[in-house]
Amino acid sequence: MHRFLALCLMGALSAPWAAPARAQANTSAQTHPSTSAMTSLRLHQAAAANDVSAIRQLLKEGAAIDSRDAQGRTALLVATHGNYVDAARALIEAGANVNAKDDMQDSPYLYAGARGLLEILKMALAHGADLRSTNRYGGTALIPACERGHVETVRTLIAAGVDVNHVNRLGWTGLLEAIILSDGGPRYQQIVQLLIEAKADVNLADKDGVTPLAHARQRGYKTIEKMLTAAGAR
Structure with missing residues (x-):
């Protein structure tokens, strides 16, 4: 009897109508990023907007400070690209890595130096900039x-x-x-x-x-x- 019930259950799970349910569950998991991923995405957005309050709040909520976007950039590098000194300061003081490179081999330190972004450069130098690091050239x-x-x-x-x-x-x-x-x-x-x-x-x-x-x-x-x-x- 127990073997009969087990076989029935296995058949139900392998039946054609079970596949859409499993596919729907898998699709749902894939199309809904985790909370931590969403928080990290918002951190990059806050850096691009020079929104210091949002940066601090997102870090409190557990945003990974050195998480990367599709180009391999950290939030600090995003802030550096915009020369957003306040955002950069908030991230650096919270422990952001000034040497973290993106897919183009730029780091906040290297980019600030190359572009003459003096305030951010000085902060990077004061927080562990690797003087021997090199760019893509x-x-x-x-x-x-x-x-x-x-x-x-x-x-x-x-x-x-x-x-x-x-x-x-x-x-x-x-x-x-x-x-x-x-x-x-x-x-x-x-x-x-x-x-x-x-x-x-x-x-x-x-x-x-x-x-x-x-x-x-x-x-x-x-x-x-x-x-x-x-x-x-x-």
């Missing part, structure tokens, strides 16, 4: 800062101890990028001077053997040429 935060002419960012990164002679995958240092990718104007002259004062190797050539001085001469950057020559460039 193999460059430190200093190299793109030199390229983009962010004088105070360069000054800040040099003072923090970033290697001024680091070479990226293109074969360029910060000094080379401040010449090759610049207009040779006042901002770049200041950056070259900062690098010289920080003991950058003025004779460190690119992968083709072209020196900073040769690049400056090719572009007609007379002021930078004089600065390099005075520092011993050949």
